Amino acid sequence: MSAQLAVELDRSSPIPLYFQLAQRIEKAIIAGELTPGDRFENELSLAKRLNLSRPTTRRAIQEVVDKGLLVRKRGVGTQVVRSTMHRPVELTSLFDDLTRTGQSPTTTLLEFRVTAPGANVAAELGLEHGAEVACIRRLRSANGEPLALLTNFLPIALAPDPEELEESGLYAALRARGVHIRLARQRIGASLATDAEALLLEEKAGAPLLTVNRTAFDDSGRAVECGSHCYRASRYSFDTTVVDK
Secondary structure (H helix, E strand, O other), X not given: OOXXXXXXXXXXXXXXXXXXXXXXXXXXXXXXXXXOOOEEOOHHHHHHHHOXXXXXXXXXXXXXXXXXXXXXXXXXXXXXXXXXXXXEOOOOOHHHHHHHOXXXXXXXXXXXXXXXXXXXXXXXXXXXXXXXXXXXXXXXXXXXXXXXXXXXXXXXXXXXXXXXXXXXXXXHXXXXXXXXXXXXXXXXEEEEOOHHHHHHHOOOOOOEEEEEEEEEEEOOOOEEEEEEXXXXXXXXXXXXXXXXX
């Protein structure tokens, strides 16, 4: 039995109907309305039910297939596959984003040590010679499945207790200390998983990973943390909005 999704389309909107439909399907999968293994309504039935043309409906479904949320199987039809974490490029933490979307985040603290920073970290944080930093390395999971490896460096005075980092996100711990992140500079890239990264993230060695290098600043413009993170490309993506000015 194919799942029938309740869909409301705004036909007066300048947003194309195929895109409205694709967004509704995507949100339903991410929110758990449609679960992995569910058969999705066939194209003809969906087009007729929503009074859409078949090309419009086909394009909407293909948009979701291209994002890895639906898969077409010969002799079976279209099925829902496991959802991917789609994260907007905003000034938020992964823990906060996962919590807000009902993804049940958990954290395994892999490393917490005080060390002398490398030249790049010292420059990013504006530290004087001889200063030390807290190096924090964590494995972030969502719904019990590993999602990202997070490595952060902070001035010692701002470092949360290890116990806090397994209970909440880094930015939440900083907010509890009166530190408010107002600005961040980040670079998004890609890499191939090393053997160690693959083992922790339950991927194959050499699997594609998304990478983010970020330096965050507080109200006064002081650099308060810099991080180097990698995410499973099979389970994670960034969304951006581009505006024509």
